[in-house]
Amino acid sequence: MIDKTYTPSEVEGRIYAAWEDAGAFRAGRPERAQAAPYSIVIPPPNVTGSLHMGHALNNTLQDILCRFERMRGKDVLWQPGTDHAGIATQMVVERQLMERQEPGRREMGREKFLEKVWAWKAESGGTIVKQLKRLGASCDWSRERFTMDEGLSKAVLKVFVTLFNEGLIYKDKRLVNWDPKLLTAISDLEVQQVEVRGNLWHIKYPIEGTSEFIIVATTRPETMLGDVAVAVHPENEKLGHLIGKFAILPLVGRRIPIVGDDYADPEKGTGAVKITPAHDFNDFEVGKRHDLLPISVLNREGKIRDYEKHLSLNTEEELLHRTRGSVVVTDTSEPEIQALKAIPSELRGLDRFVTRKKIVEMLEDAGLMDKIEPHTHMVPHGDRSNVVIEPFLTDQWYVNAKALAVQAIAAVREGKTNFVPKNWEKTYFDWMENIQPWCISRQLWWGHQIPAWYGPDGKVFVAETEEEAVSRALAYYQETGAISAGQATNMATHPSKREPFLTRDEDVLDTWFSSALWPFSTLGWPDETKEVKRFYPTAALVTGFDIIFFWVARMMMMGLHFMKEIPFKDVYIHRLVRDEKGAKMSKSKGNVVDPLGIIDDYGADALRFTLARGAAQGHDIKLSPQHVENNRNFATKLWNAARFVEFNGAARVAGFDPKGAKEALNRWIAHETAKASREITEAIVEYRFNDAAAAAYRFVWNVYCDWYVELSKPLLTGPDGAAKDETRAMAAWALDEILKLLHPFMPFITEELWKVTAEQGPKRDALLVLSAWPAHDGLDDAKAEAEIGWVVDLITAIRSMRAEMNVTAPMPLVLAGTSAETKARAQRWAEFVKRLARISDISFAEAAPQGSVQLVVRGDVAALPLKGVVDLDAERARLNKEMAKAEADIKRVEAKLANEKFVANVPEDVLEEEKEKREEAIARKAKIVEALERLKGAA
């Protein structure tokens, strides 16, 4: 017996467990050994993460694809896992240490700290996995991977070393985006531009040997300590003559050249800009063009350097702990030392923002501040730390992304990988074609430590294992005579003796470096596993547009370089889930909707169906509780339809073939089922999730429930016999097909119904999740459609008239001047029409009785003798309205047909169609005229 109501919270956990117990999600099930493979890798959520609405959408869509393809018989691998989220995880654990008042990361040292991180991961890292299960995600959890696990780490090392040996990874001194709070480099992509209201300070720089000034405008006066030039546009009429002269840098007295460079926009600010190559990306380029040595005046914490204390960019505290491997140790040049010495002592060691204030005061005191203009501009912020990012000159590891991008661009150009919707290609190309070197080193501890070892002279040895790096290094230094054979042997056999002769790079790789390998590293690469062979390349990648650069592009590069093949055939890009008002969900706005809360209240199926129905390509989804409620109602509707079927003894019949149905009603629902399954299948294949969901919704509610169930009632409650048996079998069959068609969208309720409906009829072979997707051939039936379509239209027309005329009482129906076919049809369906349209009796006549209301249904006249029952004036008004419509239709079509050019240009079938339209409209008008005549007679 099916319960009266469906309670998701009582069912979902049990159903999920049943799937897992059956190993339903496992790739490589023996019976599918010959099946085509289908694979998707999950965009790995952060191990620190918990499920938000974006995940819910992303994973619902992947789950629809996976369940669909699994039902289509494929050997599906949905590869799950999480990434180690270097910065985020390290921050979480450090915060935890602080809260517990335990020693900090530096105090406990790298090894101890990493133990703490792993302990944290073991305890809290599985949150999101549990949450994905509540959503119904059919991942192969037996293959769950983690970017820091052994296999993936092996892949990372292999890739790093290979690219290094190929010259595609190298160390370089460049400006990076430096996070002065987290004390690490971050990539361009981790920087958010934030609009900030600041000032444009106009500062007077004295011109050497004159009493004149050149005025520069800047948003960052504190960087003037590191100025190396002033630039003006070479064609600047007012200032051009100053090129070649020198300015005297205020407060420090350093002499700096005035150079001509078209970077200085004559229209902007004062037309002259200060050049600070060590603290600005544009200035760095200008500096290079003019051979100017950068001067770094800030240390890694964003404080003014103090040359008396130390000359590295590290602070004193850092110096105590540093080893030579740290990339931040940078040699300081002699001119730089001189420049640092010139910095007023009261500024040294001050924070950058304090310095700004102080410098402004000092300049004002010196009378060198020309003016201060309020100025709103974009300021880079770290997306994790939320502090202002500092362009910072350091040694870091880079990937030559430009070289790797060539193939990645070509693969999309050649259509090997397709973006859906297609227009994302443009975004991809724009970025790929202007790609910058990818900074992959991070000054963190949690991550894949860079496999590079340095000798005493700074020479670098890169290898997958320490043994290999050490042996190569020792051989090298033995050859150069730096060490003796004995020393070499000693260090080779005793790891503890290596330091400080050989030290390992302390830094780790960007988390995205390991994520870039995800489509193959998770399959076991670099080992030659059967999974790599079978499941690479993957079929589709489903992700948000925000990580096209971070992730998609990099997977393309790495996949093509190492696997010689694209990582995925299709990239489906979905949009954002917004709140019901269309605002972006954010913690600070407090409008975040928790998917787990929605699942608690409405069930996972309702949430999934809502997201699927909203997932139109290229559109954000506005999620309102109202929509979720509607889809919960849809689930209820389905549940009740199943109850109806069960009550009426409509059990499945073994070997039932819908093709053999005799009853028009049954042939009709088979026809409609085939149509719906075609629509749904095509839509999913084309990633039109909203269309697929809408087609399913329409079929279940507006076809099966509204008409098939209603029309089947007389048969099901009527006398026993072949027709009743057939209807029972068909009702059950169609319900089964519905369960299958809805399963990818609403897996829980459909699986539950699959189970409870199994109590009647033959035993089920398998869980719904593993059953076969509907493929219906030979069920299309135009004749059945014409028959049932007529019944539906007739009933609808009568109901409509009733509502309009406000007539509720039963009434007789007279079919006037109908064809033999219609007459036969009416006789066949008399009982149904009577029941659903509240008709007391059906009769036939040559002409409609006087004073009757006449309806035109598919060309036939249905008359309802309502003299004295309805307001005939109202009926006249209704008919006149109909007539106006018919006349307008005729007029429009005739205008077209009278147009010579139209007749000449239009394709034959369109012309035919138009002619038919005309005939239909004329006939319709005639019927209306006739009806009006009858009415006249009745008055």
Added chain:
RNA sequence: GGGCGCGUAGCUCAGCGGAAGAGCACCUCCUUGACAUGGAGGGGGUCACAGGUUCGAUCCCUGUCGCGCCCA
């Protein structure tokens, strides 16, 4: 400044060359045996604006105006 996208019923959105659609909301009626988490019916749109292409434009092109997002 460059790029992408969007302005269609009160709301959320489909449609994207041949007679304006759905869901929700709204109004009217209905506790008839699956379902009131329901049923039946209805009203409601110069498809942002202005040009152009076409026999024909919500759909294609150009421009304007609004609104997003991404990259400088």
